[in-house]
Amino acid sequence: MSSSSAEIPARRRQRSRPSRATAIRITEVAAMAGVSTATVSRTLAAPDTVKAETRDRVLAAVRATGYTPNLAARSLRAQRSGLALVIVPNLITPFFADLLLGVDQALSEHGYGLLIGNLHDRPEKQERLIDLVFAGGADGIIILDGRILGRPGRSLADSGVPLVAVSVPTTTDAAQVLVREREGGAAVAEHLLGLGHRRFGYVTGPPHSHIEHERWAGFSGALARSGIGPEAVWRRVGNFHLETGIEAAHALLATPRGAWPTAIFAVSDMMAIGLITTLRPAGVLVPRDLSVVGFDGIAFADLTEPVLTTVRQPREEMGRAAAGFLMRLAAGETIPASERVLRLDCSLRIAASTAAPPI
Amino acid sequence: MSSSSAEIPARRRQRSRPSRATAIRITEVAAMAGVSTATVSRTLAAPDTVKAETRDRVLAAVRATGYTPNLAARSLRAQRSGLALVIVPNLITPFFADLLLGVDQALSEHGYGLLIGNLHDRPEKQERLIDLVFAGGADGIIILDGRILGRPGRSLADSGVPLVAVSVPTTTDAAQVLVREREGGAAVAEHLLGLGHRRFGYVTGPPHSHIEHERWAGFSGALARSGIGPEAVWRRVGNFHLETGIEAAHALLATPRGAWPTAIFAVSDMMAIGLITTLRPAGVLVPRDLSVVGFDGIAFADLTEPVLTTVRQPREEMGRAAAGFLMRLAAGETIPASERVLRLDCSLRIAASTAAPPI
């Protein structure tokens, strides 16, 4: 479950076997109940196929011993682990924690466990997760906003395990949960244009990411329709994290005031917050001197001063939908290509960080 | 792993076996290399015990097939899962995400994987994690700030699996990582007293938690030494979460201004932030009208307006230390009782949310 990181343990040499003295085996339960192990197994798996009297004896023995079937044995026998692996770029971005909530809920409803593969923002960590999957450690994979890496022939996509991608389009036949990022970006532009802004700034996400591409396409497209070309936009490269929002603020402060935009769209709330909090001590007040818009709608966007105008993503729903896809795939269902991509709406939440431009 | 939730999968009835078509078994590698399965296993586990020539053939076959040993089989055989279970109250509190970073790092250095058991603030969810542990799903447990639940005879403590408790003292022989919360609470009181405050407020953590008890003991103790009794402190019950900080603010606003404290210590940053952001629209400015102190030192405490005075916990170090304990215990080492409790310091970080009381 999580790494958090679900990584395949390195092979270890001999070591003193840990206690585990308590482990009750099915044979002991069977002996206590005076039945075979098969009957114990059956009693637990399909109680109605066992005579009531026998069942009672077995269940009594189970209770008395505190027997819990061994997971490794079960997985080995069943050729399934009962676990879904969710790969997250990191856990410090609240966005992902929120998503996991939805995933977790949906998985537990289906009796599935959740293994969190935390990349700690190091995509190469995916390597160990690939090993995990090839080792049969998970029956399905949800990948949140990340590229599918790996050598040809040894990537998550060709592990033979069902795959659901969230916020990243894939060429494989993985199921996909996407958000209408483009519409979100356009809504931001329209909101700002409506307030009277004509000079814009933009803090990007990671350069080649899908969501960055879409948000920019929506934003710049809407600006273009109002006659503002992309070259007129003050741009800074970011990576969704706080630090790059702070960097963008410093870059802005180093720019002659006359060349400033009157509104900046930072494509994550974290960057927008970094921007606002760094500009404040420099005497730049939002929205008086500059309007700022974020993206994601994390809880902290409600707590900034001023409260952040942002685009809310349906995080929990995204998580639930992804898990839903996965459960269907893991159950052997084939989802027709036409239904394999789910697009969810996001919505502009207008708050106090945007206002008409300074005169 | 993490669920996030590492939960034991419910037993499922027969279902169509999922693809997993790709799974290579050791027998196929052995056949390709023209050796026995034992030799393949040995080549991977102890290459130097195998003749160079054989080793090359085996490794070539491993590469050619993309063979990865099956985890379930390995766990079953080795009687160990190679996983540590970390139980967190929730993942939306950044404090826990930070701690997990330290845990994860230390675990991976030891070749261990990490299973996150996310309780989603529902302690009763621990039940399924207990099942997981009794099923041999983890070789060790780290429990972050949570009670050890379960029926007698069936709790994490008597699973026979090594246990490390963080920020919660246990009566069992579990290893413990504790923070000098009491000193932290006292430092807050002294700081505020030094600024000239004499009328205090306090927003608690969950009533019976250890850390709440300690922080209050330190805070009230230091006040008492300055002649301020606990009954003179305006108190509100909280639970560390944002919402209860907001509630405390509303309660304060409903109190006659004359009865207000001039400084409030909220024993988590989230509550302090809730307090500040709720008071602001009501015209109560921090620290002009009221000083506020938090506890934890999460990243967002640097981003509030004003920047929050808080007590920093060494979160990553706490995580690393807990994992370090666990690795020693899982390796079969017996840690003498005298070394089994590690106490770490926390430190007051003074920022802009505290000032002299209004006149």
Add this chain to the structure above:
DNA sequence: TTGAAAGCGCTAACAA
């Protein structure tokens, strides 16, 4: 309705 037995994939003791 129940039991005997095979076998999931792997590793380690033992034998050669």
Add this chain to the structure above:
DNA sequence: TTGTTAGCGCTTTCAA
């Protein structure tokens, strides 16, 4: 240095 073999704990035919 390598192979044979047993067995980790469980479930599921198949037979009784």
